[in-house]
Amino acid sequence: MDKIEHIGIAVKDLEKSNQLFASLFGAPHYKIEEVESEGVKTSFFKTGPNKIELLEATKPDSPIAKFIEKKGEGIHHIAFAVDDIVSEIARLKEEGFIVLNETPKKGADNKLVAFLHPKSTNGVLIELCQEITK
Ligand code: ZN
Numbered sequence: 001m002d003k004i005e006h007i008g009i010a011v012k013d014l015e016k017s018n019q020l021f022a023s024l025f026g027a028p029h030y031k032i033e034e035v036e037s038e039g040v041k042t043s044f045f046k047t048g049p050n051k052i053e054l055l056e057a058t059k060p061d062s063p064i065a066k067f068i069e070k071k072g073e074g075i076h077h078i079a080f081a082v083d084d085i086v087s088e089i090a091r092l093k094e095e096g097f098i099v100l101n102e103t104p105k106k107g108a109d110n111k112l113v114a115f116l117h118p119k120s121t122n123g124v125l126i127e128l129c130q131e132i133t134k
Helices: 014-026 064-073 085-094
Strands: 005-012 029-037 039-046 050-057 074-081 105-108 112-116 124-133
Touching: 005 064, 005 124, 014 039, 014 050, 050 064, 064 074, 085 112, 085 124
Parallel strands: 005 050, 074 124
Antiparallel strands: 005 074, 029 039, 039 050, 105 112, 112 124
16 A cells, blocks of 8 residues: 545535635645546545545435435545555455455546445545556
């Protein structure tokens, strides 16, 4: 596993939060992307070398909607960059972690992603992401 690729924050109102985080960072988001299969709309900010992803639910049964219902707005996941997501999934399964996506799926920002169940990681939802290169 490599560096933290980004931190994901669940928000109720993406437009409002885009303004809030733009004030916080002193720079606006640089892109918005909807991942329809996940029922989320995301926006991305850069602060120095760091990336922050805001996530808003686009439908009531979206994982983000359920998260906010249960825990309220806040940090949703930490994403780590990996070079080879398929072998990393295999390694983590071997180690006993609960992998939610045995086959990586297409996430936002041109990434292949897979999540680890927070039950197996001290309550922290972990995202693995590999840049899609062509
Ligand atoms: Zn993410």
